[in-house]
Amino acid sequence: MEVLIYLIPIALVLGGAGLVAFLWSLRSGQYDDMEGPKWRILDDGDLQENSAPVEAAKQKAS
Amino acid sequence: MSAPERDWAAFVTNTEDGKAHMDLAVDGITCAACMYEIERGLQKLDGVEKARVNLSSHRLSVDWDEAKTNPSPIVDLLRRLGYKAYPFDPAQVKLRGDAIGKEILRSLAVSGFAAMNIMLLSISVWSGNASDIDHETRAFFHWISALIALPTVAYSGRIFFRSAYTAIRTHRLNMDVPITIGVLLATTLSLWQTIQEAKHAYFDSAVMLLFFLLVGRYFDHLMRRKTRSFAENLATLKAESAAKILQDGNTQEVPLSKLAVGDRVLVKAGERISVDGRICNGESEVDQSLVTGETLLQAVRLGDLVYAGTMNTYGVLEIEVTAAAKGTLLDEVNKLLETAMEGRSSYVQIADRASQLYAPVVHAAALLTLIGWIMLGMAWQPALVIAISVLIITCPCALGLAIPAVQVVASGLFFNERVLLNAGDAIERLASVDTIVFDKTGTLTLPEASLSESHGLSTEDLILAGRLALSSSHPLSQAIARATGAQQVLVDVKELAGRGVEAQIDGNIVRLGAPSFCDVSDEQLAHAKQTHPDASFVAFQLEDKPAQLLPVGQFLREGAVETIKELQTAGYQLEILSGDHTGAVEHVADRLQVSAWQAGLKPQDKIDHIEVLKAKGRKVLMVGDGLNDAPSLAAATVSISPVSAVHVSQAAADAVFLGDSLAPVQSALKISRKARWVMNQNLAISVIYNVLAVPFAVLGFVTPLVAALAMSGSSIIVTLNAVRLRMIAGKATPITPEA
Numbered sequence: 001m002e003v004l005i006y007l008i009p010i011a012l013v014l015g016g017a018g019l020v021a022f023l024w025s026l027r028s029g030q031y032d033d034m035e036g037p038k039w040r041i042l043d044d045g046d047l048q049e050n051s052a053p054v055e056a057a058k059q060k061a062s
Numbered sequence: 063m064s065a066p067e068r069d070w071a072a073f074v075t076n077t078e079d080g081k082a083h084m085d086l087a088v089d090g091i092t093c094a095a096c097m098y099e100i101e102r103g104l105q106k107l108d109g110v111e112k113a114r115v116n117l118s119s120h121r122l123s124v125d126w127d128e129a130k131t132n133p134s135p136i137v138d139l140l141r142r143l144g145y146k147a148y149p150f151d152p153a154q155v156k157l158r159g160d161a162i163g164k165e166i167l168r169s170l171a172v173s174g175f176a177a178m179n180i181m182l183l184s185i186s187v188w189s190g191n192a193s194d195i196d197h198e199t200r201a202f203f204h205w206i207s208a209l210i211a212l213p214t215v216a217y218s219g220r221i222f223f224r225s226a227y228t229a230i231r232t233h234r235l236n237m238d239v240p241i242t243i244g245v246l247l248a249t250t251l252s253l254w255q256t257i258q259e260a261k262h263a264y265f266d267s268a269v270m271l272l273f274f275l276l277v278g279r280y281f282d283h284l285m286r287r288k289t290r291s292f293a294e295n296l297a298t299l300k301a302e303s304a305a306k307i308l309q310d311g312n313t314q315e316v317p318l319s320k321l322a323v324g325d326r327v328l329v330k331a332g333e334r335i336s337v338d339g340r341i342c343n344g345e346s347e348v349d350q351s352l353v354t355g356e357t358l359l360q361a362v363r364l365g366d367l368v369y370a371g372t373m374n375t376y377g378v379l380e381i382e383v384t385a386a387a388k389g390t391l392l393d394e395v396n397k398l399l400e401t402a403m404e405g406r407s408s409y410v411q412i413a414d415r416a417s418q419l420y421a422p423v424v425h426a427a428a429l430l431t432l433i434g435w436i437m438l439g440m441a442w443q444p445a446l447v448i449a450i451s452v453l454i455i456t457c458p459c460a461l462g463l464a465i466p467a468v469q470v471v472a473s474g475l476f477f478n479e480r481v482l483l484n485a486g487d488a489i490e491r492l493a494s495v496d497t498i499v500f501d502k503t504g505t506l507t508l509p510e511a512s513l514s515e516s517h518g519l520s521t522e523d524l525i526l527a528g529r530l531a532l533s534s535s536h537p538l539s540q541a542i543a544r545a546t547g548a549q550q551v552l553v554d555v556k557e558l559a560g561r562g563v564e565a566q567i568d569g570n571i572v573r574l575g576a577p578s579f580c581d582v583s584d585e586q587l588a589h590a591k592q593t594h595p596d597a598s599f600v601a602f603q604l605e606d607k608p609a610q611l612l613p614v615g616q617f618l619r620e621g622a623v624e625t626i627k628e629l630q631t632a633g634y635q636l637e638i639l640s641g642d643h644t645g646a647v648e649h650v651a652d653r654l655q656v657s658a659w660q661a662g663l664k665p666q667d668k669i670d671h672i673e674v675l676k677a678k679g680r681k682v683l684m685v686g687d688g689l690n691d692a693p694s695l696a697a698a699t700v701s702i703s704p705v706s707a708v709h710v711s712q713a714a715a716d717a718v719f720l721g722d723s724l725a726p727v728q729s730a731l732k733i734s735r736k737a738r739w740v741m742n743q744n745l746a747i748s749v750i751y752n753v754l755a756v757p758f759a760v761l762g763f764v765t766p767l768v769a770a771l772a773m774s775g776s777s778i779i780v781t782l783n784a785v786r787l788r789m790i791a792g793k794a795t796p797i798t799p800e801a
Binding site for chain 2: 004008011012015016018019022023026027031032033034035036039040042043
């Protein structure tokens with residue numbers, strides 16, 4: 001059972017890392033808008049016109 | 063229309079990295095495509111560093127380089143794209159970024175983390191107690207639990223401790239008092255047990271209790287935040303600014319917070335007056351319907367007082383800003399409002415009422431348990447442990463969730479019916495209502511003047527009248543222009559201030575304006591006034607033909623007759639209290655078949671009447687919009703304002719309804735009754751759970767395992783029951799297509 005002496009603190013530190021990550025995401029405003037981000041991933045407007053994936057897609061389409 | 067020169071500096075703040083920053087409320091964002099369009103459009107502007115739309119709150123945050131650009135092109139671009147945008151006044155949005163919500167969420171995260179880890183250890187201890195855990199391991203586990211629990215209770219419990227402290231200091235008892243006692247006792251007892259190396263510790267119960275209660279608090283907060291951010295956007299989009307007259311005679315648009323007493327502002331014809339003040343130049347007629355409920359226009363001239371929220375009709379006014387001087391309407395309203403607000407705070411929320419009954423009973427039960435066991439010959443230490451376990455198991459966990467969970471579900475339903483809640487406990491107060499008092503102007507009637515259906519003009523003439531009306535800034539003309547949908551302005555129109563407009567078409571003279579301007583006989587006017595006692599008249603004259611009178615006025619809201627009828631059938635007592643003149647009120651009361659009505663009331667009269675009703679034991683719902691309604695909105699048991707109401711009234715009301723229809727008032731009452739029913743069920747569930755659990759605790763059978771199971775079980779049942787409200791309410795009120 002002595003192994004618990006290391007295992008429990010390790011488990012706590014891992015859990016604590018999750019907590020810290022959450023608090024950081026909260027502080028950096030990632031929960032301010034719960035609607036927008038799910039749509040932003042569908043927006044291709046940030047791709048350069050001549051970038052490889054766009055060109056490839058255009059060639060495929062034509 | 064070009065935007066007047068604005069004092070942007072008042073809206074701009076600086077970011078940490080030296081960029082200029084502005085937050086704007088944007089109207090017209092409907093979907094994600096709008097978000098891309100705005101962001102991409104703005105980022106193409108030279109000097110704009112960052113533009114980000116918040117799709118949930120419909121706000122835009124822009125950062126730019128002050129050396130390269132200024133806010134004007136940003137707002138211009140938004141207008142070109144078809145969005146109405148107006149910056150937030152940083153002085154008015156003090157709580158940026160939702161500080162309270164973040165505090166609750168942080169506490170929730172910490173208690174959630176702690177609850178999970180302590181539970182992990184507790185379950186090992188419980189299973190070990192049943193099999194073969196040794197003393198050292200159990201003590202080790204308890205000590206680790208203590209190390210996690212103590213800081214968590216101190217951190218996550220602050221919200222409850224603070225509230226309980228304030229309650230006790232003001233000699234009240236709210237729900238947070240038994241919660242605080244329960245949590246603190248559970249923690250202290252567990253710490254003591256840990257030091258004694260006893261078998262049981264209740265750290266898991268204490269922390270889990272905090273976790274569940276914080277979930278309830280967060281629900282509660284989410285509901286309020288939604289309404290608040292909506293209301294702030296609305297207030298900002300109304301662009302409450304004023305044209306300040308500078309020393310050199312130029313004018314500059316400034317937000318209201320930048321005006322001081324003694325400043326002079328310019329109000330053009332057809333503009334809403336945004337300050338309270340004394341006229342120091344010019345004369346005009348003002349529409350005071352939003353302030354006093356009076357629908358007739360009132361002539362004002364040099365030295366007269368005008369109030370924020372009134373509409374200037376034809377003249378240009380120069381107004382000196384005054385604070386609410388003694389004896390004015392505004393002063394009276396403010397004083398009454400203050401008193402009424404104090405009266406309202408005496409209302410005790412259902413949850414607090416429950417805990418006022420609950421806490422003494424539970425605490426007495428715990429005390430009796432302690433005394434009973436000692437008298438039966440038990441040592442005081444184990445007796446105290448049992449007594450405290452009674453307090454732990456009766457700590458109002460389900461009670462803490464019972465009401466907020468229902469409030470959140472109900473506020474979602476309210477939102478579908480276009481009603482926004484200002485106060486969470488408004489639901490339970492709405493459910494108790496038996497009498498409804500309506501204001502007339504702007505509440506039963508539409509807030510803006512419109513052209514009556516029975517105007518008697520041919521379609522061609524009507525369009526002509528509309529085109530003519532476009533040239534005038536008088537509110538009555540604007541109502542005609544809106545009603546006809548006219549777009550093209552006639553050329554060569556002469557406007558005669560205070561009288562009307564005149565144009566020549568193919569050699570014919572066309573006139574639109576005051577009845578006297580178009581040679582309307584007194585008999586014709588008197589006759590028209592009889593048919594439309596609630597209207598003002600604009601005369602229209604084509605060539606030499608006899609002039610025709612167009613009734614323009616604040617007519618009944620859409621569906622008002624039906625709504626009133628249904629409310630009467632549902633058994634509510636209806637009354638109309640108005641500041642308007644008798645004829646207009648009588649006409650409306652007749653149309654709606656409401657027999658109890660009073661006209662020409664002052665704010666104090668309205669309050670007095672409501673107090674009389676309340677003294678008779680009636681629960682009064684006040685529906686009103688004007689400045690004169692604000693005190694009675696606060697004095698009534700519960701109140702609702704239309705979204706077009708003046709700011710003071712909206713702030714005093716418990717709920718705000720959107721749109722031109724009166725139907726949301728009725729839906730709100732329906733939903734609140736169902737919500738109240740579910741709240742009562744939830745309270746009953748919490749009480750039954752305690753009735754079952756307390757005997758076990760008194761007999762000393764409650765181990766931490768039993769406490770944890772009972773607590774989470776009851777919380778989950780209560781939450782699920784709240785969700786059921788969506789199903790019951792959804793069945794009875796069909797979802798309207800516009801929702």
